[in-house]
Amino acid sequence: MIKKNLQFVLAAVLIAVFLLAACAQQPAEQPAAPAATEAPAAMEEVTIRWRTRPDNQQEQDVYQKISDELSAQLASQGIKLQYDPAPVTGYLDKLTTEFSAGNAPDVVWIPGASTADYANLGVIADLMPYVNADPDFKISDYYDAPMNELQNNGKLWGLPRDISTLVMYYNKDLFEKYGVDDPAELAANGQWTCENFERVAQELTHEDEKIYGFSMSNWWGPWGWFIYSHGGNMFNADRTACGLADPNSINGLQFMSDLFNADKVAPPPGIEGGVGETEFLSGSIGMFPNGRWMTPGMRENAQFNWGVVEMPNCGQQSTWLFWGPYVMSAKSEHPEQAWAVIKALTSPEVQAQVAALGTNIPSNKDQAAVDAFLNSKPPDDNQPFIAGAAYAQAEIPLYTGNWGDIVNGQYQPNIDNILYGKASVADAVKAACEGADPLFKKP
């Protein structure tokens, strides 16, 4: 009899342990809750949980340091920052789950193109009321391009953490080896045109030695540039229809197709961040367009002399301005304090610290921040990054449709067909627009 009772007790204890173990998982995910309940009587101390997506460990360390410094600075306002890191792969997947569960960080960075999706779904807060209530804050302190995209229908969805323009990285050693004109010199003489770009790529290409003049990763950044640089557009004016069928867009895509299929100055591109970057790093590609985020990797791994130059002029001097905002979760329990944190994170002082690392360009036009960036070398000449910001097309949050369905789902497969020579530009563009047009939200 006693043995039976013992068994019963053991089973009950086992179940209790399992249940407690399951419950114990929760607090690790929600440290904000217990912290907030410890509020002392005099000044309510609020913990703002925030997150960004650093590209490497050095950046992560800087953000952690910034978090601690701002915590000290903002303690007078009763704000304590808690940096909540997340892995780089699956960053958005994790964030989506947290938004869905309602326990996303108060302040979080998201890619610019995702802003519209989260805004349309109602999970991020409109910051315009806080801007209007804040006399010291000026929207014009930041670059116009991202700020224009962050505002829609009188609402402001976030403040840009930093910007990154698309520039042409080039392998100086290869140019010297084959005696080809240096793009920086051509640019200085106002001769960095698309004709010269094509010529230079052809002179660099030696297929028997597996050296190619040009390469790019296959995502909307590089192929989108071909469209905009010829005066075209991915969408129509109010972004309610496909813009690839525009004659200028077609010219741009035809130029791109010729580089890959007719001139054969470029190997077939791989996916974003994949083969293309690695091949450029290995020294077998002459020119490679990318954002500022490739610079730290170049500094660490490139075994050749390299530089950057603005994108060539194909008729419409153009480049991309990649950006990402800090947004506020709509379910944040302390929106006033979260707004103060967002302002602090995008202030010139904080941006200068991150810019010194060299990964991105400050979104604040303040001269101190810009100088910190310009002094972050190599490359010796950082001016092409800043110069591009003046005429760049900002990364587009598509408020009038689902970016994934339209660009990744309809445009990308047809661009693939152009790049790999499986379809003519006319056919590909027709198929893309036929698939994409029904997916826009008409006014």
Added chain:
Amino acid sequence: MSAKQRREAFEGFLFLLPNFLGFLIFFAVPLALSFYYSFTDYNLFQPPNFIGLQNYITALGFNFDPEAYRLALAQGSSIFAALGELVTPKDPTFWIALGNTFKYAIGVLILCIMPSFFLAWLLNSSLPGMAIYRGLFYIPVVASIVGSALVWFWIYNRDSGVLNIALAYVINGLSNITQNLGFTLPEPIIGWLVDSNYSLLSLIILTSWATIGYDMVIFLAALQGIPRHLYEAATVDGATRWQSLFKITIPMISATIFFILVTNTIAVLQIFSEPYIMTQGGPANSTLTIVYYLYQKGFQRFQMGYGSSLAWLVFAIIFIITTLQFRVANRWVYEE
């Protein structure tokens, strides 16, 4: 029931409780929820609205457009092209994904089942070192799919991948011979993952490489279960090796073949990791499988209602195929 029996039953239930709770919370409830979501427009953030069969209609339905048909004919298209304008699928990408998945499944089944049986047959001997060979073939199965995919990603690289380098070496060697005979072989640069004609084949090869070991081990176990006396009796009757293979070996392991066929089919129709890691469905949707497509729709593009309906459609398809396999099994599976 007596008090003692009731007590025992209750204790048994308590022991089952943790597992049962886990099953409920992590499997049964999400399954039921996903079935519910498939009839809504759930986007992960806002409360779902019931929309009935709309998701299923979008996935499986077709648009009927006589206007476009007449327009195409007026513009001079052939009757076939015009018919293509008359009836168009509501979600063409769904059909592309489904087609890719079926091609993938057939490719993997062909590359897995017969070769793995052949391997098992070869390795079913007591020569020294057999355990090592069997282990070697099984290693791809236990290797993490992510690690394998990353390694194969570089093997398949067009310019610097091992595969193309080896192919070039072999072809160049052969062309030295063929040149003396008077003709030259074409240069073999295959795009593999970046050529939409070869991308699906590349993934099929990878999946087969990772599955052959598993099938082989199961076949090996089955082969070792065949009674020796059957072969001896056959030899006495004068059967050749081929005859004993087809008349004894295969019928005796037909139940295992059936098991392998069913489990491999179910697994391969749900392939997700390889396209997710290596090609993201490209180039030009040539490696977009149906589970990867529903992941894109549900998790990346916030259309969880539609994604759930696709998941249940996949379930229905696999269920129908498996049922058919069981029906046909009665004719060729030999059970003692």
